Amino acid sequence: AQSVAQPEDQVNVAEGNPLTVKCTYSVSGNPYLFWYVQYPNRGLQFLLKYITGDNLVKGSYGFEAEFNKSQTSFHLKKPSALVSDSALYFCAVRDGGGFKTIFGAGTRLFVKA
């Protein structure tokens, strides 16, 4: 069975500082990994994905994520946080060849000015 864990309910960071939102996963096959962001009263928006290839994936709004197979992690990063990055972030995993995408519980990011 596949699963995904976001160990932090909330991450606080000052504007201009680097941010990391953590995600670990478990799948039986090759993982397809995704990050989504949800702003208040909105649906989720796709940020980036890892399917294969380079372990460092670049996405929207200056976000990137690093796939680490040995640690089964896919942490979301940004070199310099903005107040407007404050939102709820979801990591998701799909077992390659499977139908289901499983979402993590979400991590709320607060960026303080």
Next chain:
Amino acid sequence: DSGVTQTPKHLITATGQRVTLRCSPRSGDLSVYWYQQSLDQGLQFLIQYYNGEERAKGNILERFSAQQFPDLHSELNLSSLELGDSALYFCASSVGLAGASNEQFFGPGTRLTVL
């Protein structure tokens, strides 16, 4: 704007009632997914359809059912509603099927309140 539309935006009803939520996927997308988001349960996958056929089931209650029509729009039917069914219901769509690496595009959601 993701291109996925959901109606209605808000729905207030009473316990024991039945409601229907509607979703139109992005043009060209064949897969439709339904999710329930509540404060205590997070984002729960309910069910997926591909080109009219059910393809995957998640934590969907027996009181809930869904279908995808020939024009690819989908409806989620919730019956015998309970207070705990109050949540945001999201529809998402994507191009592909099993093994596909396609990301999902989410609609704005329907907020259901059961009184």
